[in-house]
Amino acid sequence: MADLLAAVWRDARRAVDAGGELLRQRAADCTLVALCEAARSAADPAWAATARALAGGGPGPCAVPGTDGTGDVAAVAANGFLIHAGLADDAYRVAHHPGLTVVPAALAALADPLLPAVAFGYELSCRLADLLLPQASQRGWRITSVLAPVVAAGLIARVRGGDEHGLAAARLATGVMGGPVHPVDSEGDWRLQPALAAAAGVLAARAAATHRPRPGGLEAEGGPLAQFAGARPATVTADPRPRLPEVAFKRHGVAMYGQAVYDAVARLPAPAGPVDRMVVTVPEFAARYGGWSRDAATCGEAGDSVASVARLARDALAAAHPGTAPPPVEVRADDAVGPLGARVTVRTAGGETHAAAGSGDTRHWGPDDIARHCRTRTGVDVAPLASALRARPPAAPAAVLAAWQDLAATVRAVRTPDPDPEMRG
Secondary structure: OOOHHHHHHHHHHHHHHHHHHHHHHHHHHHHHHHHHHHHHHHOOHHHHHHHHHHHOOOOOOEOOOOOOOEOHHHHHHHHHHHHHHOOOOOEEOOOEOOHHHHHHHHHHOOOOOHHHHHHHHHHHHHHHHHHHOOHHHHOOEOHHHHHHHHHHHHHHHHHHHOHHHHHHHHHHHHHHOOOEOHHHHOOOHHHHHHHHHHHHHHHHHHHOOOOOOOOOOOOOOOOHHHHHHOOOOOOOOOOOOOOHHHOEOOOOOOOOOHHHHHHHHHHOOOOOOOEEEEEEEEOHHHHHOOOOOOOHHHHOOOOOOOOOHHHHHHHHHHHHOOOOOOOOEEEEEOHHHOOOEEEEEEEEOOOOEEEEEEEOOOOOOOHHHHHHHHHHHHOOOOHHHHHHHHOOOOOOHHHHHHHHHHHHHHHHHHOOOOOOHHHOO
8 A cells, every 4th residue: 555644745855855945935934924923813812811821831942922931732732823813824725724733833843944844844734735625625624624733743753853753753643633624613613723733743743752653544444535535546646846835825814715805805996885785706615615515606605604705705895895784795606716816796776886806816925025914914023033034044943933022022012902803813
């Protein structure tokens, strides 16, 4: 039987070895976004309280904003939660959020240098996502939570003990893969779910010191591949193409597919009078996400889920045109809009119709774009942290952590949390 995990691991390592400065810079971009999101979330009293609860009593060697430090398991959980809390962390293939696992794991492992470890974590995480998407989401699983234990275990163990130890830890963590999609319908469980899954991976990294699972568990009969993705080819074709450049970033604290909806709505003229109908066209994956048992045209109307296309369309309209009453929303599925695109049409009570297309594709962003984005998200100067991450020769991890803690303290001093918890992010 083929060892799929070993094949993915090999390709991730080769991609990082061949990626050079391009991957290093992209790893710095992704790390900056993740750390700024964590700092922003830590300025919110409710989210900071959750992070402190996850971090425990401390102190410890691993940094968490607003604490005196803690151990590796608690740090991965707390920082993963903070990165994801505002729903503005990065995304790969729309549904996967690799940064909330990779960046906390690399920091908890005290990786030195940091960026090669981050780059490997992203390559591993995204390549595993390629094995499971879109089938895992179609079967009702949140891909980030499914993969978090394996990625956290493999990355931390690799930093501490090399490739053989890392691969053993990743194999061991396949036994705790999971994460149903239903928490996106709740008030806040979705924020915690992948962080808790990543923490399980840290324990697997520890256990790998004395336990060596057999190869082939990922694709074994009845194993994770069958559970999460159904019948898939039990081979991986060698693919040196790096995945890090395919990671996208969010302008708004909503699902990745919502970025294009917000962009389209912002392009519409201000409605002259009440809007009595709104039609939102998104890719089929987006239309169905979180509601796979329903028709694509209606699943976006279901409940008040953060995954609801209808909900985020109404929120986008309210943000772009305050005072506009929320209209009925029809969600349509059409892959012709592109994987990160959307089209929005509104009809006013007076009979006017306006339409606009939007895009959420930010994969082209460079370091300057990322820095401006992080400045907007945090409300403070992020240059010291960006400089520490991009320093050549690489800055010591302690310098990066110090710059991050300084940034978090500054954000806490100047930022006022949104009064409505449903609008946070």
